[in-house]
Amino acid sequence: MNLLKPSRRDILKMSAAAPALALSASKVTALGGPDGDQAPGYFRFTIGNAKVTIVSDGNFFLPGTAAGINVDRAEVEAFMIRHFLETERIFSHTNHVVIELGDAVVLVDVGSGNRVSMTAGKMLGNLEAAGIDYNSITHVMLTHAHPDHIWGIRDDFDEAVFPDAQYFISEVEHNWWLTPDRVNMIDESQQNLVIGAVNSLNADLLQLNLVQGDHEIAPGMTMISTPGHTPGHMSLHLESDGEELIVTGDVTRNAYFDFERPEWYGSPDMDGEKSVATRKRLLDWASEDRITLVGYHFPFPGVGHAIKQGDAYRFIPALWKWQ
Numbered sequence: 219m220n221l222l223k224p225s226r227r228d229i230l231k232m233s234a235a236a237p238a239l240a241l242s243a244s245k246v247t248a249l250g251g252p253d254g255d256q257a258p259g260y261f262r263f264t265i266g267n268a269k270v271t272i273v274s275d276g277n278f279f280l281p282g283t284a285a286g287i288n289v290d291r292a293e294v295e296a297f298m299i300r301h302f303l304e305t306e307r308i309f310s311h312t313n314h315v316v317i318e319l320g321d322a323v324v325l326v327d328v329g330s331g332n333r334v335s336m337t338a339g340k341m342l343g344n345l346e347a348a349g350i351d352y353n354s355i356t357h358v359m360l361t362h363a364h365p366d367h368i369w370g371i372r373d374d375f376d377e378a379v380f381p382d383a384q385y386f387i388s389e390v391e392h393n394w395w396l397t398p399d400r401v402n403m404i405d406e407s408q409q410n411l412v413i414g415a416v417n418s419l420n421a422d423l424l425q426l427n428l429v430q431g432d433h434e435i436a437p438g439m440t441m442i443s444t445p446g447h448t449p450g451h452m453s454l455h456l457e458s459d460g461e462e463l464i465v466t467g468d469v470t471r472n473a474y475f476d477f478e479r480p481e482w483y484g485s486p487d488m489d490g491e492k493s494v495a496t497r498k499r500l501l502d503w504a505s506e507d508r509i510t511l512v513g514y515h516f517p518f519p520g521v522g523h524a525i526k527q528g529d530a531y532r533f534i535p536a537l538w539k540w541q
């Protein structure tokens with residue numbers, strides 16, 4: 219097998235073997251009713267003049283041991299049990315954000331496609347259900363290059379799914395994954411992540427823009443540097459008519475641990491200490507300025523607010539409203 223140009227089968231095979239993210243389809247159990255039995259996964263609200271739609275890509279599981287790797291396992295399990303969470307595995311939603319403001323239609327991250335889990339890769343169907351024509355998307359912002367955020371970037375012909383859109387990713391993130399021979403510089407269990415990122419960022423027809431530092435990609439929408447989870451992780455800040463929203467990406471991955479135990483980090487956090495510092499900085503800012511948050515992996519639709527409580531925080535989910 220050629221590591222730099224593996225077949226899709228190779229990728230799936232390696233993905234199944236990755237303990238860090240445990241993205242194996244065989245380990246995933248469908249939730250709820252039979253396929254097609256759920257309501258479409260989208261949720262709408264406004265921030266100032268911006269129309270915001272959360273569009274689900276589905277869900278997947280992380281192993282239970284992926285959380286709180288810097289604290290005693292018994293303490294993590296006690297926390298999980300107290301919060302009605304499974305200890306063996308961690309349920310993760312995937313909440314994409316579409317922001318329509320002025321002439322811009324901005325999508326954050328492109329999801330898993332058919333490369334990660336049978337229960338993910340539902341974003342295109344949910345965009346359609348939400349009445350969003352994917353040809354109308356003008357900008358795609360990539361928070362980072364992990365599988366659940368980027369492997370859906372190309373179709374089965376290796377072409378970018380939104381060929382007319384401009385894509386944006388941090389230059390630091392891009393260059394880290396595309397460092398020549400990176401695949402041989404990291405642990406074997408992580409190699410599939412590198413191969414997937416390389417193939418994603420090299421998709422045909424991809425109009426990729428590399429961003430250095432904070433960068434306004436469209437009026438009112440600024441990519442902000444939030445490293446730690448990955449070397450060049452970025453979040454998106456929206457400001458319109460005095461209202462603000464932060465699409466955190468994986469700065470906050472869990473609506474329970476990351477708020478009540480913000481100093482805990484997990485195995486997917488590539489620099490644990492830095493991910494904690496970034497998370498606290500972002501949650502301090504959001505709670506102080508009462509900014510609306512979207513968490514990619516929070517329970518759908520993942521929209522709400524942070525309240526500061528001593529050295530920790532609480533997540534208050536937004537209400538579902540009919541206008």
Ligand SMILES: [Zn+2]
Pocket residue numbers: 364366367468514515
């Ligand atoms: Zn993620």
